[in-house]
Amino acid sequence: AQSVTQLGSHVSVSEGALVLLRCNYSSSVPPYLFWYVQYPNQGLQLLLKYTSAATLVKGINGFEAEFKKSETSFHLTKPSAHMSDAAEYFCAVSSNNNDMRFGAGTRLTVKP
Amino acid sequence: ETGVTQSPTHLIKTRGQQVTLRCSSQSGHNTVSWYQQALGQGPQFIFQYYREEENGRGNFPPRFSGLQFPNYSSELNVNALELDDSALYLCASSAGLAGHTDTQYFGPGTRLTVL
Numbered sequence: 033a034q035s036v037t038q039l040g041s042h043v044s045v046s047e048g049a050l051v052l053l054r055c056n057y058s059s060s061v062p063p064y065l066f067w068y069v070q071y072p073n074q075g076l077q078l079l080l081k082y083t084s085a086a087t088l089v090k091g092i093n094g095f096e097a098e099f100k101k102s103e104t105s106f107h108l109t110k111p112s113a114h115m116s117d118a119a120e121y122f123c124a125v126s127s128n129n130n131d132m133r134f135g136a137g138t139r140l141t142v143k144p
Numbered sequence: 145e146t147g148v149t150q151s152p153t154h155l156i157k158t159r160g161q162q163v164t165l166r167c168s169s170q171s172g173h174n175t176v177s178w179y180q181q182a183l184g185q186g187p188q189f190i191f192q193y194y195r196e197e198e199n200g201r202g203n204f205p206p207r208f209s210g211l212q213f214p215n216y217s218s219e220l221n222v223n224a225l226e227l228d229d230s231a232l233y234l235c236a237s238s239a240g241l242a243g244h245t246d247t248q249y250f251g252p253g254t255r256l257t258v259l
Contacts, residue, residue: 036186068250075148075234075250076187122186131200132177134186 034059034125038135046143051095051110053138055123058104065106066124067097070137076122082106093117118142148237148251156257157225165220165254167235175199176218177248178210179234187234193218222256230258 039054057063064083068076080091087099097108106123120139126132149168157163169176175194179187189202193212207223216237222229232255236248 073252075252076236077250078247081247124186131202132189134179134188136184136186 034063034127034131034133036123036125036133036135038121038123038138040138041136042139042141044141044143045113047115048112051108051113051117051140053108053121053123053140055097055106055108055135056104057106057123057125059125059127061127064126065097065099066126067091067095067106067108068122068124068134070120070122072119079108079121113140113142115142115144148235148249150233150235150251150254152254153252154255154257156259158259159225159227161225162221162223163225163256165222165233165235165256167218167220167237167251169216169218169235169237170249173237173239173249174216175238175240175246176212176216177236177238178218178220179236180204180229181232181234181253182228183231190220225258227258230256232256 035058037056066081067079070076079095080089082089082099090096095110097106120137122137123135148170151166177192178190181187190204191201192199196212209221212218232253234253236250238246238248240246
């Protein structure tokens with residue numbers, strides 16, 4: 033069975049500071065990993081995904097994530113936070129077994 | 145290009161009733177997945193349809209059922225509603241059959257409240 037754990041339900045950073053959202057996964061097969069963002073009253077938007085190619089994945093809006101197999105991690109980072117980054121972020125894991133598991137989410141607050 | 149749309153946006157039902165939620169997939173997409181997102185939680189996979197056939201199901205009881213139509217739009221039906229069914233129901237479409245590894249495009253969701 034596959035699962036995702038997001039460390040920290042709430043993260044607060046100042047505008048311009050580094051954003052680091054943590055995600056650890058469990059999977060018995062090589063995983064596909066995703067980060068999604070959800071703004072209030074909206075659906076999910078894909079930020080980036082890892083599909084066993086390059087371990088450093090670049091996404092939209094300046095976000096990137098690094099797949100570390102030894103640490104079973106896929107943390108999301110952005111060098112400089114913007115006010116518009118305030119949202120809920122979800123990490124998800126999937127394989128080719130027609131299942132997809134999401135973490136509980138991390139709410140990012142950006143302070144001016 | 146039209147994105148994924150869902151209807152209705154909000155719905156209030158009482159316990160024991162039945163509900164049908166609708167989803168129009170993005171143009172060119174033949175796979176639709178449904179998710180339940182309870183308040184304060186991540187989405188949970190309900191099931192997926194590919195070319196009108198169910199192609200995988202999460203841990204949801206049979207009273208959650210679905211359909212996909214020849215135009216690849218989809219319905220989610222929930223019978224005998226329970227209070228715990230109150231949630232945001234998300235539909236996502238993708239272009240191919242690869243479980244969930246293809247990029248999925250999500251609709252804005254239907255907020256269901258069961259009283």
